[in-house]
Amino acid sequence: MQGWRSNMEDAHTAILKLSAKKGYSYFGVYDGHSGQNAAKYTGNHLHVRISKDGTFEADLTTAIQNGFLATDDDLKNDPQFQNDPSGCTAVMAIVTPYNEIYVGNAGDSRAVLSEDGIAFPMSHDHKPVNEAESKRIMNAGGFIEFERVNGNLAVCRALGDFEFKRNKNLHAKDQIITAFPDVQKREIKFESTEFLVLACDGIWECLSSQDVVSFIRKCISENKDLHKTCEDLMERCLAKGGELDGIGYDNMTVIIVGFLHNKTEKEWYEWMAKRYGEIGPEYKDDVF
Known part of the structure; x- marks a missing residue:
């Protein structure tokens, strides 16, 4: 959803069958800033870089980390994007045939699991005020002002944003802004996740x-499918006015991945609808 912004700078990827990787699925959300180019490029290439990394089968965490840095490097070296100021956060998930979820995150997009109706974080936001992040920023020659990197960016990990990655004496992981992701792994629990x-x-x-x-x-308990649920969630978060800044005025992108647990899609919706009100907290609206 573009929301009240003049341009849509988000991108997303949803691949149920990751090419050449039997039983793997890939999902990603990319939140662009200062233009849409970095987000669109990442949406088209990050999953390819990760899936083709030589460590994919043996060490998926390393493959995700390598894929983020390689995609960032590809973007920097692509002649089409020379002097392009755009950047993007990235949060992605790979579901494996071994009932595992791997989530990689750089920035403040977020991944959250529902475990029996309880929100379980699969990522944490990378903000300049975080101690480890602020230490890296200052060690690389940057500063934090108004809770922003060099008084500009509200996030401190992203793809693109190459004006913050110019220190030739530092590894890509140690730049003022880095594309290096945190990676979390979690088991998909039968009848719980x-x-x-x-x-x-x-x-x-x-x-x-x-x-x-x-x-x-x-x-879901109101018989809405996931497509309609995504729409309703974004409408819930959309501000009612027409300004360009503030809570509820941003671009919005959402992906919801349901885990069937050997059920049909119809059976899964029925199972989920029954659980609401019996397991986990109910939703209580509090308009912002």
């Missing part, structure tokens, strides 16, 4: 992780 939400900060600025999980479960 309900769904995964990937969304940009336009959602999380408006609702807590638990509120998002509860809102989604409520929508």
Whole structure:
């Protein structure tokens, strides 16, 4: 959803069958800033870089880390994007045939699991005020002003943003802004792990992780499919005015991944609808 912004700078990827990787699925949300080029490029290439990394089968965490840095390097060296100021956060998930979820994150987009209706974080936001992040920023020659990197960026990990990655004496992981992701792994628990939400900060600025999980479960209990649920969630977070800044005015992108647990899609919706109100907290609206 473009929201009230003049341009849509987000991108996303959803691949149920990752090419040449039997049984793997890939999902990603990319929140662009200062233009849409970095987000669009990342959406088209990050999953390819990760899946083709030589460590993919043996060490998926390393493959994800390598894929982020390689995609960032490809973007920097692409003649089409010379002097392009854009950047993007990236949160992605790979579901493996071994009932595992791997989430890689750089920035403040977020991944959250619903475990019996309880929000379980699969990423944490990279903000300049975080101690480890601020230490890296200052060690690389940057500063933090108004809770922003060099008084400019509100996030401190991103692809693109190459004006903050010019220190030739430092590794890509140690630059003022880095594309190096945190990676989390979690087992998909039978009859407990309900769904995964990937969304940009336009959602999380408006609702807590638990509120998002509860809102989604409520929508499903009202016989809404995941497509309609995504629409309703974004409408819930959309501000009612027409300004260009503030909570509820940003671009918004959401992906919800349901885990069937050997059920049909119809059976999964029925199972989820029954659980709402019996297991996990109910959604209580609190308009911002």
